[in-house]
Amino acid sequence: MTVSTAIARLNAADQDFARHLDHLLSWESVSDDAVNQRVLDIIKAVRERGDAALVEFTQRFDGVDAQSIDDLILDRERLELALTRISATQREALEKAASRVRIYHERQKQDSWQYTEADGTVLGQKVTPLDRAGLYVPGGKASYPSSVLMNAIPAKVAGVSEVVMVVPTPRGEVNELVLAAACIAGVDRVFTVGGAQAVAALAYGTESVPQVDKIVGPGNIYVATAKRHVFGQVGIDMIAGPSEILVVCDGQTDPDWIAMDLFSQAEHDEDAQAILVSPDAEFLDRVAASIDKLLPTMERAGIIEKSINGRGALIQVRDMQQAIEVANRIAPEHLELSVADPQAWLPQIRHAGAIFMGRHTSEALGDYCAGPNHVLPTSGTARFSSPLGVYDFQKRSSIIFCSEQGASELGHTASVLARGESLTAHARSAEYRILNEKGN
Template sequence: MTTATPIKQLNASSPDFESRLEHLLAWESVSDDAVAQTVSAILAEVKSEGDAALLRYTNRFDRLDADSVGQLVVPRERLQQALQRITEEQRQSLEVAAQRVRSYHEHQKQSSWSYTEEDGTVLGQQVTAMERVGLYVPGGKASYPSSVLMNALPAKVAGVDEIIMVVPTPGGEINEMVFAAAAIAGVDKVITVGGAQAVAALAYGTETVPKVDKIVGPGNIFVATAKRSVFGTVAIDMIAGPSEILVVCDGGTDPDWIAMDLFSQAEHDEQAQSILVSPDADFLQKVQASVDKLLPTLQREQIARQSLTERGAFILVKDLQQAAEVANRIAPEHLELSVEDPQALLPSIRHAGAIFMGRYTAEALGDYCAGPNHVLPTSGTARFSSPLGVYDFQKRSSIINCSPAAASSLGQVASVLARGESLEAHARSAEYRVVAED
């Protein structure tokens, strides 16, 4: 006997649609005062005490009995051993995924550029990679080897000199696939520490953990709060919210497929959000029937059920153009265009982290092996943010090389503007290069 899962029903043409949608999308990001106070104390202690504080918190929170942080550094040979300990099928799948992710991100590489003006002045940009990046990977049962590939490989393609990976091993529990993924991705150093203390170590540096330029990778609320707190000392990728999927379907896709696509995000956690948008009211009911039929077959049924009940929705629209408008309003992390002609609808899509085109392109393929990055903007931030990519690990320096003639002509312009701002030294510095006319 199946149990009905009451999913909210919205109509995009109703007068109260915007208010109901606003309520549905509402999600409080990292804002817990108690968590913030705990994280603040941890950050301060690791910053001042280094390895001693890092070891103390690691032993306490991960139930370890290590004598030094150095003892928690994973030898390169141990990572290679993991490749032998996982199954051949797992190793091949990791390698195929890594090859595809690397190949896709090779297309994102940016090169230095310049141009020369008529008077000989050279202007341009020098593009360089960051020197050292920290990669946070959740440990224990919530381990994601795919995140290792998605975060480490773009950094490698960008030319980052050194990638430091931190991964907690609560109770000494090691995920061999995470270690194997680190070996395949070419991670330079792995240290089995986690939590806010690991973020602090990466941000400030300790005797064992080198200070990095940027911290990337997912984590729990303590990790997210710590990343937000150290931003400015180091760069971070983003503060990620719950997983999201929005499926736009014209009614022509198997409703079981759509139901399972919605489950693919709902099973992440209770705060995940799965939304289906369709102009076909009968199809929405068919998907509801599929949800009720298939949900009890999931191992993570209770998580997915709570997610769908509390944050899921079916939205009826008048046509696919209105569906695109709703999608842009939501700006989802993952957007499936499960329609007959997705290419025709694509120009109407302005805000989405990743767009999955057609009936056969399940979002799950993007999570693992399609090639594009699965680190995506959430909670509507796709309006102004992009997927993690090679460009996140590269910096740009402006290049200005003035010819004598340009220094003279530009110096006159700069002098006028500088004196207009009452910055005399600026003006005089420029004026020194001005050549007096005969």
């Protein structure tokens, strides 16, 4: 297989740099009308026919010879069996990764709190886990046991009582690593269904699939479209775009390391984006040479080539300060600060899903076992979104307890504001509780 790259070269000093950068970053994950209508039809069928529709769609789309919903349910014993079917090395790696992810996310737990004012009024916040969460996991050869850990463990740490996993098994192909990860992460129930029909089942429930409160996990365009449509009926994590990596380098890191870091995201799919920013033009040339040298050695060379040629870039900037400005403009999913003193630049980073500090911290470590979550905002949404975490599986309720004196004092303020909004019942409800003025 012949592969070659023609990665874009941009210079921040060019007059039209901003326009070229915007064009490079543009990404619209919008479903076409045909996909949208198909998804709506599937959701409608699952809502109306429940388990029967799930069985029918699984037969049709996944080529699975399922006669009833019972053929699409994996019990806890089957997950435990998967642990015995993987190698000892794989099990050790899964368990170590799970432990690190769990320890990190334990620090994210939020607790309820209250405080008492001088007049006895008590205010606070009650933090409660969701009752049930749904986890979508891609199936078949494109399986990601790491995603099972990253999605299920924060839910369990948050206190979610039941985590339900859906994972397609196209042509009956079961991934033992995925099931083993589900066992280690504490997944409670597994259904071997996928696509829009699995999302619909989690959102609305069927005779066998329980309705959940939130759906998390990656999927194809049908899954993403279905998540859009059921949002509001249930919560969702995000609508994720293609994988991204932005490396900011001072020119002193081994160029082979940087090239492979760029490949680590480019190999996901042709639409993935890998960008290097550096003030050192000669270093950019060396990385380009490393890309050409290493690309033919990659198993997924064809995918990497299309990604690098289509959406990749080497960007020259004036200095490290401008490199940070470009990074904030891009707001990447993964940001590597491959520089001598990353801590010095960290305060200036405002927008990034995850920040990898120093020359030795590859993005791949974050994908699998560092501890922080690898479910991250893409397509510039790091400007306003955060990584998946324990807080995504907790909800907060306000607590207000007014003493007699407090209700009287607040009643005056509420009355003025309510009457200013012409909401008389609001005003009188508050006024009834004003001391010495009840009945006004």
